Amino acid sequence: MKRILTILVLSSFMLGGCKSTIPKDALVLSNESLQTKQLQTRRFETKDETMILSSVAGVLQDMGFNLSESETDLGVVTASKKRSAVNAGQQVVAIFAAMMGTYTATDKEQVMQASIVTYPSGKETSVRVTFQRVVWNTQGQVTRAEALQDPEMYQGFFEKLSKSIFLEAHQI
Amino acid sequence: MKKITNALLALSLLAMFTGCASTSERLLDSDVSQVRIRSIQTRAFDTSDKEKTLRTVIATMQDLGFVIDKADLVLGSVSGTKLDHYSLRMTVTVRPRGKSQLLVRANAQYNVKPVMDAAPYQNFFNSLEKATFLTAHQVD
Numbered sequence: 001m002k003r004i005l006t007i008l009v010l011s012s013f014m015l016g017g018c019k020s021t022i023p024k025d026a027l028v029l030s031n032e033s034l035q036t037k038q039l040q041t042r043r044f045e046t047k048d049e050t051m052i053l054s055s056v057a058g059v060l061q062d063m064g065f066n067l068s069e070s071e072t073d074l075g076v077v078t079a080s081k082k083r084s085a086v087n088a089g090q091q092v093v094a095i096f097a098a099m100m101g102t103y104t105a106t107d108k109e110q111v112m113q114a115s116i117v118t119y120p121s122g123k124e125t126s127v128r129v130t131f132q133r134v135v136w137n138t139q140g141q142v143t144r145a146e147a148l149q150d151p152e153m154y155q156g157f158f159e160k161l162s163k164s165i166f167l168e169a170h171q172i
Numbered sequence: 173m174k175k176i177t178n179a180l181l182a183l184s185l186l187a188m189f190t191g192c193a194s195t196s197e198r199l200l201d202s203d204v205s206q207v208r209i210r211s212i213q214t215r216a217f218d219t220s221d222k223e224k225t226l227r228t229v230i231a232t233m234q235d236l237g238f239v240i241d242k243a244d245l246v247l248g249s250v251s252g253t254k255l256d257h258y259s260l261r262m263t264v265t266v267r268p269r270g271k272s273q274l275l276v277r278a279n280a281q282y283n284v285k286p287v288m289d290a291a292p293y294q295n296f297f298n299s300l301e302k303a304t305f306l307t308a309h310q311v312d
Contacts, residue, residue, distance in 0.1 A: 020282075020285055021285075022282040022289070022292050023258070026256075027236055027280075028236075029235055029299050029302075030237075033235045069241065069242040071243040074226055074244075076230065076243040078241055113253075114239075115239040117231070117240060132239045145259055146257065147254075147255055
């Protein structure tokens, strides 16, 4: 429900002054899609998809996410969390602007969404994770709606996942 | 006083009529024929493996930049959202057609509008064909 609300709010803000038709390449595979896939995917030497999924759930909890949906039969887990989006740069600009007597809206909070999909391939199970976020400013307007592409985030996630699989295999 | 009221009434009526559809029109979205919508949103694939097809749909959506929101094997549905300075939400359903085929149907909304053009769906099915190694048949 919260998710739908997010989309609706987001959509209504995007409507103003934006192109209202879908971009031609929105549903076309891009040249970067293979690279992105490699960044977002790791393979684990196990056929136990359920074990991987429960480790994934553990990592998401480690990262402070709340699970929103899961379908173990298809290897899907989704989660989200709400965090502050205040950043120093914008605050400095806003303070200067305030000294000049103008009010500038700054980023206030964000909802981060994670979606993990497992896929059995032979003796291995591949895990692909995708992150995205929506940012709202102090006036409640959406300022960003984007996929998160920073390699560091994905490496960090998989490091945690490897640890989680190890911990759960050893029942710690 | 009455003049002002009338003027206000006329203004509000004008505002209501200019380019705005009624709530029931928005709800039913029936400005395009049901048959045509189904035809551009649906393809048949020569396989009866629902789970594998759904998993391939999920993988294809991820390749296209979607983040999967929910999936259900029994219902045969997958929903995802692509955020790229716009919001594109898509639901894909997979259901059996006879014994040897599956019908795959996709419907999408771009920001606050339904996607009614054939081209974006054709692009999606092209990507899905590559991933499944199967041909997407047009259904009439």
